[in-house]
Amino acid sequence: MKLRASEKGLMLIVDEEVDEGIFDDIITALSVRLSLRDNVSDPAILLNTTKKRITSCFLKEDAGMLSEIAGNQLIEDEWAIREMEKFGFFLE
Secondary structure (H helix, E strand, O other): OEEEEEOOEEEEEOOOOOOHHHHHHHHHHHHHHHOOOOOOOOHHHHOOOHHHHHHHHHHHHHHOOOOOOOOOHHHHHHHHHHHHHHOOHHHO
16 A cells, blocks of 8 residues: 555555455554553554544555654554544544
């Protein structure tokens, strides 16, 4: 998965079919990183649909392009979760 700029903004490009196991690995890594600050919350509960998982990947890639947070995966993860909260993804 890669982010590309387009006339309408950013676009997530999925080069091939993504196995659900990849998302499980991403969620596991996210859980490990977030446990450094909060070992009670479980990202797997928050990201319980394919739509939410793809959105979190998109926003995580987007965060990696922001100079003030790029390179710090924990801060990128937290930023992506906050953006999803702003967009109302966890109200569903």
